[in-house]
Amino acid sequence: MSKYWSKLTQSLEPYIPGEQPKDKTYIKLNTNENPYPPSPKVLEAIKQAANEQLRLYPSPTCDDLRECIAQYHGLTKEQIFVGNGSDELLALAFWAFFDPGRPVLFPDITYSFYPVYANLCHIDYKLVPLAEDFSIPIDHFSCENGGIIFPNPNAPTGKYIEIAGIESILQKNAEQVVIVDEAYIDFGGESAVQMVHRYPNLLVVQTLSKSRSLAGLRVGFAMGNQNLIEGLDRVKNSINSYTLDRIALAGAVEAFKDEEYFRDTTLKVINTRKETVNSLEKIGFTVIPSQANFIFVSHPFVSAVDLYQQLKGKGVLVRYFNKPRIDNFLRVSIGSDSDMQCFLEALTEIIYKWKV
Amino acid sequence: MSKYWSKLTQSLEPYIPGEQPKDKTYIKLNTNENPYPPSPKVLEAIKQAANEQLRLYPSPTCDDLRECIAQYHGLTKEQIFVGNGSDELLALAFWAFFDPGRPVLFPDITYSFYPVYANLCHIDYKLVPLAEDFSIPIDHFSCENGGIIFPNPNAPTGKYIEIAGIESILQKNAEQVVIVDEAYIDFGGESAVQMVHRYPNLLVVQTLSKSRSLAGLRVGFAMGNQNLIEGLDRVKNSINSYTLDRIALAGAVEAFKDEEYFRDTTLKVINTRKETVNSLEKIGFTVIPSQANFIFVSHPFVSAVDLYQQLKGKGVLVRYFNKPRIDNFLRVSIGSDSDMQCFLEALTEIIYKWKV
Structure with missing residues (x-):
């Protein structure tokens, strides 16, 4: 102290x-x-990017990477936000979408960074207890709240909620933002990103750290309605215009190409x-x-x-x-x-x- | 909206x-x-770091880079904080050291990110008008305040304050943190870092973006009393444990070695x-x-x-x-x-x- x-x-x-x-x-x-x-193509792209252009700032809007992720997920660039790992991105989302005085809901057993973000942003939160078998009780996410966040699959349990369950949460909370943190989705789950077109309150967050073997490169991304992406942009541009360096941008693009x-x-x-x-x-x-x-x-x-x-x-x-x-x-x-x-x-x- | x-x-x-x-x-x-x-040695180090270790998280404490900067500036690792560019680091400093209700002082003509950070963090601020010739009026930084920040040399004027002027500000504001933003110091100025040992309220912020030709790599650092560095750490670790990727860490170390x-x-x-x-x-x-x-x-x-x-x-x-x-x-x-x-x-x- x-x-x-x-x-x-x-x-x-x-x-x-x-x-x-x-x-x-x-x-x-x-x-x-x-x-x-990581894919050998990612490593090669990084080596190529180690050039004299490093004297220049990276793109603040990261257009190439956003375009690439958009194509991969059937969205437009305006529906994609990229950040320095999904952790940073989740912190930005707490500032962007949640207000003090209206509790955000998340499971009692979940990623232990959520209460840390909430404290930093002066956001109240209410824990929703998992069922005995550690499954997320969908029905308990309909009480009065200022937003919802949970990982799918959940961490540290690994338990997965089917898309229908997430859709039910989205429908019952149409006035608040629902963040689905899909850090681990590629290991057997089905992404909620398919619902971005239908639910303007859905933000899906993914990362290259796990399924793309790039924990050391720090790249995460969020997918959602253009309004939500603009909200994230506003907060990011009040902290740091360039959170992804030229090398990370070059490597990340290649990670999506090597399917x-x-x-x-x-x-x-x-x-x-x-x-x-x-x-x-x-x-x-x-x-x-x-x-x-x-x-x-x-x-x-x-x-x-x-x-x-x-x-x-x-x-x-x-x-x-x-x-x-x-x-x-x-x-x-x-x-x-x-x-x-x-x-x-x-x-x-x-x-x-x-x-x- | x-x-x-x-x-x-x-x-x-x-x-x-x-x-x-x-x-x-x-x-x-x-x-x-x-x-x-950038130095050819930096580019070479980056190529070397483009290896399979990228699957692993970077060091959350960035010890090697901090050690290297400490040696360069005659400090200890505990007096060094590193971040994703000095912009991110300045934002962290606003959260870490400034409180709502006590205005932070900065010049009326200065880096235009300062009021943005203040708004984001709900920190009040008071502008200190530059003199007619755009010099920073040292004596006007002694009114009641909750902290002080200014660039030296100032941006966008390029005007430099001598060390004695900064020392006078530090002495008159011993109970608040004084941040000297030295993004441009290597182009002819003398760094205030020499006063870190004597002033526990001094935080000096530098970047590799300008004088090290690495705007594209996103590395900034702060130097100050261990207590201040711990404060920055607390905020950083409430947002993102790993703000510097493995590649940036490797390149930045080499930038300090190629004197x-x-x-x-x-x-x-x-x-x-x-x-x-x-x-x-x-x-x-x-x-x-x-x-x-x-x-x-x-x-x-x-x-x-x-x-x-x-x-x-x-x-x-x-x-x-x-x-x-x-x-x-x-x-x-x-x-x-x-x-x-x-x-x-x-x-x-x-x-x-x-x-x-």
Whole structure:
């Protein structure tokens, strides 16, 4: 605490990203990164963009990338907003669409950045408890509110809501903005983007960090009615005119062009997820059905915090949240087949030792 | 305007960056970019960083880059904050250090992003009028205030305050944060960073966009007491944990290592500035003494708006601000010798035509 901090800053409880310990090399299954490298075409485009043009500002309107995403999703450039990762974009959306005094609704178990944004923006919020099985209770999103946000699939549970459920939320909240945070949609879900034409209150947010293997490049995007995109633009242009550098713009465009690589790698992750779930269930784990590139798992006898610590000791990082309702679960990112093999071996040893 | 926008968004008046018309190729002297490319070592580092590690998140704490800047400026890593360009960083500073209800002071003629940040953060502000000769009146920064920000050299005038003047402001405002925005300091000024050890209320902000020829990479940094840096961190980590991508981090580190290239290119800009000023004075222009990579100029007979439009017609872009006190001035970035040759030829033609 410092006397120089604003009252706002004093009151903040910042988000804490997954740990990145440097004491040794870990198998990193704690931040939902993709085990496969980005498309070689992306890397080539970045190398090409490392040229003397870097002395010039990037495009503040990012037209080429927006055009490319628009084509990919059957929209127009005016329906696309791009940002420095979906995190930044979600923060902009809190400022753009939510007002103090009218609570925003989100699930009690969800991405832990949402309450952080709300505090920063002085937005009230109301938690909607997930059902016993961690599914999102669609019907509970119809009470008086100033906006709605949830991930689909949800994080850290991996649970997916069908399009019909989202449509029902959109219909019941026609006067407020509903943000569907689809960071993990490409690993088995169906995107709500198909409803952008019909629902002017729908904002769909995606990222290149997960399914496009580009967490290190910081590119996220939002899709919605042109009015919503203009709202995001107004806030962005009150903070930073150029949030995406020339290199990120060049790489991101190429990521959308290499469709085949994207299909191949996401399919591999999906297949590894299936096999991992099977193996975990065989050794007694409960696994929440996931459509994401991570799984949320619990063991009937060995506590999650014990498993987390012992896995870390064996060089495998997973994510543990010390929070009500989920403090006996681990979130495990889906790595390569060989990563998951190591994870399962380490886990089996821990559980075997416990039994002995 | 949209019913879905928050009240905040409805009230914003976003910043408008310099135009980037695409109808033809212009000599761009309107956004203070460096005419020289980045160091070849920076480009090489970026190519090296275009590798499979891009699938992983960047370091949220950016330790390597902060360490490198700290060494360069004789500080510790804990006294350094890095961000996505100095614009983002200045926005974070408004949230971090300024409170509603206590006006922040800045000059009436200055970087036009300051009032935009203030509006976004609901911070009141009070304009301190520049003297007749556009110098910053040091003594007027001692009235009741909630913080102070100004560029040194000032933009768009290019006028520089000596260190003693800044020290006097720091001393008279020991209870508030004083932000010195040094985007242009490397083109002839002396940095206030030498006072960071003595003034816990001093935040010095710099950027790689101008003197390091990296406007396209989006890297800015702040230097100050560890407490101030922690304040910035709290706000940043309430918006986006990773604002700098892996490529920008790699390139920025190399920019600080190639000291010789930096000295050479800044010196070239300084020399071109001197020659340009001489030539302009010969054809009757008033030029405000500048320590920046731009000059602020006015002609006694031909209006600035006319000059701006006619220069644009001849393929030379400069910046015109339609604002009180400065609406008869043009801000002209210092390009290469050949850019300035073209600019001067175009200008001479316009003025000659006017005389005829």
